[in-house]
Amino acid sequence: xxxxxxEAVSLMEVLPESDQNFVLEFIxxxxxxxxAVILWIIMSITMTACSPMQGREEAYSASFxxxxxxxxxxxxxxxxxxxxxxxxxxxxxIGALEALWSVTDEDSDIYALNHSxxxxxxxxxxxxxxxxxxxxxxxxxxxxLEPTLYPVLTAWGFTTEVNRIPxxxxxxxxxxxxxxxxxxxxxxxxxxxxxxxxxxxxVGKGYAGDRAGRILIEKGINSALLDIGGNIQAVGAxxxxxDWRLGLRxxxxxxxxxxxxxxxxxxxxxxxxxxxxxxxxxxxxxxIIDPETGYPVNNGLASVTIIAGDGKLCDALSTSLxxxxxxDAVAYWKTHQEEQPFDMILVTEDRKIYxxxxxxxxxxxxxxxxxxxxxxxxxxxxxxxKR
Ligand code: AMP
Ligand code: MG
Numbered sequence: 001x002x003x004x005x006x007e008a009v010s011l012m013e014v015l016p017e018s019d020q021n022f023v024l025e026f027i028x029x030x031x032x033x034x035x036a037v038i039l040w041i042i043m044s045i046t047m048t049a050c051s052p053m054q055g056r057e058e059a060y061s062a063s064f065x066x067x068x069x070x071x072x073x074x075x076x077x078x079x080x081x082x083x084x085x086x087x088x089x090x091x092x093x094i095g096a097l098e099a100l101w102s103v104t105d106e107d108s109d110i111y112a113l114n115h116s117x118x119x120x121x122x123x124x125x126x127x128x129x130x131x132x133x134x135x136x137x138x139x140x141x142x143x144x145l146e147p148t149l150y151p152v153l154t155a156w157g158f159t160t161e162v163n164r165i166p167x168x169x170x171x172x173x174x175x176x177x178x179x180x181x182x183x184x185x186x187x188x189x190x191x192x193x194x195x196x197x198x199x200x201x202x203v204g205k206g207y208a209g210d211r212a213g214r215i216l217i218e219k220g221i222n223s224a225l226l227d228i229g230g231n232i233q234a235v236g237a238x239x240x241x242x243d244w245r246l247g248l249r250x251x252x253x254x255x256x257x258x259x260x261x262x263x264x265x266x267x268x269x270x271x272x273x274x275x276x277x278x279x280x281x282x283x284x285x286x287x288i289i290d291p292e293t294g295y296p297v298n299n300g301l302a303s304v305t306i307i308a309g310d311g312k313l314c315d316a317l318s319t320s321l322x323x324x325x326x327x328d329a330v331a332y333w334k335t336h337q338e339e340q341p342f343d344m345i346l347v348t349e350d351r352k353i354y355x356x357x358x359x360x361x362x363x364x365x366x367x368x369x370x371x372x373x374x375x376x377x378x379x380x381x382x383x384x385x386k387r
Contacts, residue, residue, distance in 0.1 A: 056078040057076040057077055057078050057223065057239040058076070058077070058078070058080065058083070059074055059075070059076055060074070060075050060076075060077070060080065060083040060084060060087060061073060061074040061075070061087070062087045062088075062091055064091060064094075066091075066094045066095060066098050067094065067097075067098050067101075067204060067205055067208065067228075067229070068201075068229075069205070069228065069229030069230075070229060071094065071226070071227060071228050071229060072226075072227040073087055073090055073091065073212065073224065073225075073226045073227070074224060074225050074226075074227075075087055075216060075221045075223070075224040075235075076221075076222075076223040076224065076238075076239045077220075077221055077223075082219065082220060082221075083221065085219065086215065086216050086219035086220070086221050089215050089219065090212040090213075090215045090216055090226075091212075093208070093211050093212055093215055094208050094211075094212060097126060097204070097207070097208045097211065098208075100123075100124055100126055100127050101127065101130070101200050101204050103150065103159065103197075103198075103199055109121070109123040109124055109127040110127070110198055110199075110200065113190055113192050113198055114150070114192070114197040114198060116191075116192060117194050118191070118192070118193055118194035119191070120184075120189050120190065120191045121189070121190050121191070121192075122188050122189055122190075123188055123189075123190050124188070125188060126207075126211075127190075128185055128187065128188045128190065130200060130203060130204065130207050130312070131147070131183065131185050131190060131198070131200070132185045133203065133207070133312060133316070134147040134180070134200060134202075134203050134316065135147065135180050135183055135185060137203070137313075137316040137317075137320065138180035139180070139181075140336070141316075141317075141320035141321075141323075141324070141332070143180065143291055143292070144290075144291070144319075144320035144321070144323040144324050144328075145180075145202060145203075145316055145319055145320035145323070146178060146180055146289075146291035147180055147183065147198055147199065147200060147202070147203075148177070148178050148179060148180055148182070148183060148192075148196050148197065148198055148199075149178055149199060149289055149291055150197035150198060150199040151174045151177050151178065151195075151196075151197050152171065152174050152175065152178060152289055152291075152294045153199060153287075153289060154197075155170060155171065155174055156285065156287075156289070156296070157277070158275065158287045159199070163277035163279075163285070165279045165280070165281070165285065171293075171294035171295070172294070174294065175291075175294050177193075177195045177196050177197070178196070178291060178294075179196075182196060183196075183198070202270075202315065202316065202319040202320075203312055203315045203316045203319075204315075205228050205229060205231060205268075205311075205315060206231070206266065206268055206310075206311035206312040206313070206314050206315025206316065207311065207312040207315070208228065208311075209226055209228050209231065209233035209266060209311035210233070210266070210310060210311040210312055212226055212233065213226060213233045213235045213311070216235050217235060221235060221236075222235070222236045223235065223236045223237060223238060223239045224236070225244060230249060230269065230274075231266070231267065231268040231269065231311075231314075231315070232244075232246055232266065232267040232268075233266045233311050234262055234263060234264060234265055234266070234267070235264070236263060236264055237263035237264065238263075243261035243262055243263045243362070244261065244262055244263060245259050245260070245261050246259060246260050246261075246262065246267060247259055248260055248269070248305060248345065249269070250369070251271045251273045251302035251303040251347055252273075252302065252351070255366070255368070256366055257347070257353075257365070257366050257369045257372060258345075258353075258363055258364055258365045258366050258369065259363070259364045259366070260307070260345075260359065260362055260363050260364075261362045262307060262359075262362060264309065265307050265308065265309060266306075266307070266308060266309070266310065266311035266313075266314045266315075267305060267306075267307050267314070268305065268306050268311065268314035268315050268317075268318045269303055269304065269305040269306075269318055270288060270303065270304050270318035270319045270321075270322045271286075271288075271301075271302055271303030271304065271322065271347075272284075272285075272286020272287065272288055272296060272297060272298075272302075272322075273286070273302065273303065274286075274287065275287035276296075286298075288319060288322055288323060289323075290323055291323070297322060297323050297325075299323075299324075299325035299326075300325065300326060300348055300349050300350070301322055301325055301326055301329075301346060301347070301348055301349070302347045302348060302349050303322070303345075303346075303347045304317075304318050304321045304322040304329065304344065304345075304346055304347075305318065305344065305345040305346075305347075306318045306321070306342055306343070306344050307342065307343040307344070307345075307359060308341065308342035308343070313340065313342065314342070317342060317344075321333075321344065321346070326346060326348060326354065329344070329346060330346075330354065330377055333356060333377065334379055337356070337379070343355075343356040343358050343359040344356050344377070345359070345363065346377075347372075351369075351371060351372045351373070352372065352373050352374075352375060353365070353372050353373070353374045353375065354374075354375050354376075354377050355374055355375070355376055355377060356376075356377045356378075357376055357377065357378045357379075360374075360376055
């Protein structure tokens with residue numbers, strides 16, 4: 001695939017020689033992920049954007065594995081040294097945040113909290129900041145976002161990849177250790193009740209994207225696209241000033257169902273098609289859990305994409321609105337979009353697309369998906385009307 005080759009070339013520019021074998025192995029692996037389809041689209045578009053015809057900016061990119069996913073950061077600048085330094089710093093920031101929030105790394109803040117036996121733990125500022133945000137979003141979403149679900153996720157095997165269907169009594173017992181209202185964050189001092197465990201997987205990547213984007217801006221980069229495991233953080237616009245054009249991965253299989261034009265925004269998607277297993281009973285169980293039942297969400301939604309300036313908000317909302325289901329997600333948008341503006345694209349299992357009014361003109365349905373029906377979501381109409 002030509003996009004993959006181009007990506008490998010620009011990657012070589014950024015990494016030292018010693019890492020190049022690793023990179024080639026990584027690129028090979030990448031081929032097996034459908035994510036590569038999206039990357040290919042983005043890369044072909046962005047490569048066009050930096051052609052000498054349109055400006056002096058060149059594209060520099062770095063790809064790496066962090067926070068349990070593949071990331072590709074691409075920056076556009078006319079100063080190679082500055083671009084590479086900025087990329088390096090952004091990547092280092094991701095590594096530093098991962099070290100704070102890993103559930104398995106014994107030196108992480110989250111590990112310390114999960115093994116604190118109910119004792120208060122002093123955590124780094126970033127951890128306290130993200131934890132208070134997660135708790136606040138848990139309150140606002142009425143517990144649809146639940147940062148203390150880790151014991152339940154582990155029972156389903158989503159933290160170990162050895163999946164199983166837990167017995168109903170086991171889930172019921174584990175849910176006793178779940179409850180965001182029992183996490184106390186007082187400055188940098190955090191207390192978690194004995195037996196409870198945190199997992200910031202639903203918000204950490206969004207927060208990390210915000211931080212990486214901010215570092216690039218501080219380093220003078222005006223145009224960059226950060227791909228964080230399929231979630232996008234766009235810094236500014238394309239080098240020629242036009243919007244980025246992103247492919248939105250179809251929750252029904254390979255390829256994309258549409259494209260979205262945005263600048264200076266994060267675009268984050270959640271769905272149970274991303275990580276799931278098929279049980280012995282033949283049922284498909286996804287990695288996003290309804291905290292009320294302890295079972296994987298199965299409410300008719302196939303994916304939720306949130307678009308906003310703030311990546312961590314997008315990340316928190318994509319997970320929690322997916323848990324809520326179509327009508328509660330629409331109701332949430334209506335009551336919150338004024339004070340906390342965001343847009344959304346909800347895709348249902350029966351191939352309907354619900355789009356908020358602001359981005360309607362920025363979204364284009366893929367020709368192969370013309371059977372999908374678009375319903376605009378407006379602030380006045382309950383569930384929108386067919387286009
Ligand atoms: P995301 O990909 O951002 O939607 O986050 C999904 C990840 O968050 C899962 O892989 C779990 O680690 C965790 N998770 C699953 N269900 C929930 C939930 N209801 N609230 C918070 N985190 C969750
Ligand atoms: Mg999320």
